[in-house]
Amino acid sequence: MYSGLLKEIAAHGDRGAVVPISRFGELKYEMEALKTNKYHGFSDWMAGSMAIPDDLGFQPCSLIAVIAPSPKVMIGFTYHGKLIYFMVPPQYLDYGYKDNEVLQYINAYLEPFGYRAALFDKLPQKLLAVRSGLGLYGRNNLCFHEEFGSYIRILTYISDLPCDEAAWFPARRMDLCEKCSACVTACPTNAIEPDQRIINAFTCLTAMNEVPGEFPEWLSENAHNSLIGCMKCQDCCPGNSHNKDNIIKGVTFSEEETKELLMHKEDEPYSDSLAEKLNASGFYAGFTKVLPRNLAVLLKNKSA
Incomplete structure (x- = not known):
């Protein structure tokens, strides 16, 4: 039965895998084991958050992992009479709607x-994708798909679809990583350590510019390269060599809109x-909170 579901997922341009619900316990165990890692912050939180809901309305039998391609998006800002484009990395602008879109066709x-x-995201989505055979880790701890590279969104679901047995692979990196250190060299904050399975989330640029507040003094303004997140370790990766030009143009903001963004205070609403x-263009609430700060830094770098 689930082979038919995988064909349906592929027919929508995505890729999927189905594993027995018993694998949930193994995923939790692996996250618990990672607590000993010195960069265990996320693992600690995830292990403590993992639980199967009681109000599903059905007896869970399987987990479904879906990888959906998610291109980079160029966003335009009119600033001092010039149109300037900045990058938004994969997955940020399809947040909140792609998961429901996939759920609809799965249930159909x-x-x-x-x-x-x-929908079921209280589990390590990258780990499930890798263990189910949908992808492999990169040295930068991202998940890479053989077709889409790391320009993806990973979605996870729970179902009563029977699944007694399915392929289950060890968590492993791409073979490319063995003799490659491109991402280690490219990382603007030295957050990728060759001998660590997990990156240093305390110094990762993405971990800093996804949340509100002032940037630490030690962080160079030149490190910023995207409106949110960071593309340095992805664009240099051989695992993306066939896909790095997967870029689309998104919304453009007028001079007046750009000015409003730059002057916006976090505790005040935007104009209607x-x-x-912003909402129609895919900017979710967390993104709009940090957009003014991040945009200001990028524009400053552009004019320097």
Whole structure:
């Protein structure tokens, strides 16, 4: 039965895997084991958060992992009469709608057979994708798919679809990583250590510019390269060599809108028109909170 579901997922341009619900316990055990790592912050939080909901309305039998391609997006800002583009890395602008879009077509396939699925993200999504055979880790701890590289969104679901057995692989890196250190060299904050499975989340640029507040004094303004997140360790990776030009143009902001963004205070609302434009363009609430600060740094670098 689940082979038909995988074909349905592929027909929508995505890639999927189904594993028995028993694998959930193994995933939790692996996250618990990572607590001993010196950069265990996320592992500690995830292990403590992992639980199967009681209110699913069905008896869970399987986990479904889906990898969806997610291109980089160029966003335009009119500033001092010039149109300037800055990058948004994969997955930030399809946050919140892609997971529901995939759930809809999964359930449209399952329900005629008497099964259903629900969103379920309280588990290590990258680890599930790698263990189920959908991808491999890079040295930068991102998940790489053979077709889409790291320009992806990983989505996870829980279902009553029967699955007694499925392929289960060890957590492993791409063979390319063995003799490559491109991401180690490219990282602007030296967050990738060759002998560590997990990157240093305390110094990773993405971990800093995804959250509000002032940047630490030690962080160079020149390190910033995207409106949120960072592309340095991805664009240099051989695992993305066939896919690095997967870029689309997104929304463009006028001079007045750019000015409002730069002057915006975190505790104040955006104007109705700008708020509507941001929402329609995929900017989720967390992104809009840090956008003014991040944009200001990028524009300063551009004019320097």
